[in-house]
Amino acid sequence: MARAALKLTVRELGALSGVHAATVTRIENEQTKPHEASMRALADIFRELGLRFVAADDLAGPGVRFGPDYKETEKMEAVDYDQGVAESVVDWLEEGVSLTEVARKKDMPSRTTLYKWAREQKWFREEIGRIRTIGPKNI
Structure with missing residues (x-):
């Protein structure tokens, strides 16, 4: 469901x-x-x-x-996929920053857009899954 x-x-x-x-x-x-x-x-x-x-x-x-946060993010404008931005998102995730926190950063796409990218872009989806499985980098 x-x-x-x-x-x-x-x-x-x-x-x-x-x-x-x-x-x-x-x-x-x-x-x-x-x-x-x-x-x-x-x-x-x-x-x-x-x-x-x-x-x-x-x-x-x-x-x-x-x-309520779903409705709010749905109103945000979607942005076309950008590999450079996606790589920056992956870098943030590897540092332990949540996807929600990344989306709140200046000049980053909304959370809804990032999940849309994850649905549509295999590389991005697999990177998010990899980080969720192994966890952020230990520095």
Whole structure:
């Protein structure tokens, strides 16, 4: 449900979260009991993309909603992919700066634009996934 709301493929979600695409599929199809680390990684990426998890109540079951920060970032203008900027983003991520913090920096594209680039640009998506998997550089 959350992946569909964000219009991400299984592979895109896997690359962004560091969770293997086959594991994402098994989790979605309830074919496995997921490891806590996998669920944490998926939840973190969903929250970073602006989703909020909602508990069941008297009116509806559990689900996801777009948070206020999602609406705000959606209003920002998208910027065409720029390899030089993408490499700078990767450098920041390797230093331990979150994608949200990078997007707040002067002259950087919005968070929504960066995630759009990650969906559309294989190199950028794989670099984000690599950094999420191994962590930032230790200096």
